[in-house]
Amino acid sequence: MSSFNLILLKTLFLIRSLAPGSKITNPDKLFLIISTQYLSLIEKTNPAIHYSEKFSRQQPGECAVCLSGFMKGERVRKLRCNHTFHKECLDKWLQQYLATCPLCRTRVLPDEIVVNYHQLQDNIRNGGSFDDSMFLLSALYGNSLKKLF
Template sequence: MVLTLSKMVVSFCFTVLPEIIRLIVLAIFVSWKSYRLVRSNYKYMAMINKKSSKFICRKNPDSEFQECAICLSEFVEGEKGRELECKHLFHRHCVEKWLQEYKATCPLCRCSIVSEESLAEYRRVKNEQNDSIIEKELALILLSVLHGGSCRHGF
């Protein structure tokens, strides 16, 4: 009985404990990465907000801009739009996607909205998040811990 207990303690220290520590370290790493992504997103959107303003599309036959130059669809009343510093108008989601994934400049006049470095930095953090090797490893460890748990239950 004592032997079984000490064996259990030894096996706990040498097999379960390192797994738990690894799990905790990975969990901290993953949350730190998500925090960085959220912060980078927030910072980048703040820069876009500084150089543009949001608006809701209203029918205005006198307006020079009747359609969004990114998706080439006409502005429909009530749609969310964004006006860049250069006075060019786009759908909000179209121009945000453009500035986040393609270029740091206005699609029409190519004036700079955010700096190239900010775009590069934003995309770097985003891509880091996409290669989810760490997350996969975390899932594998979680699985093995769960599996180990059910085995011990069988004893």
């Protein structure tokens, strides 16, 4: 089982524990849980580093999301495409849009992870139930997830 599947299972167990009935009762807490898991995947694939003078000689000195210059010691993410952004700017971008580089559109995460993340958020935002969330996940990963609950 991939690490993403394990993270999804952890998230589902947390969702189930927060939703005693079948309705999701605390959407803010669920958004936080899902976003935290999503950001941990981003961190695992593209770890944040501290910006330094040595780094600045190799890269442009400005974040293309907020258009502010990098300062020594700030946390930045350098993507596989070699574009660099403030960690917070890029994380916000990746949560709101497709998980692609804001400049060249190189994928940061696989499409199915991004689609699943946004579908779970939409389900919660629209008052969906735990069972609805399970349906969304099983559409991607088969009925094997339902057997766990």
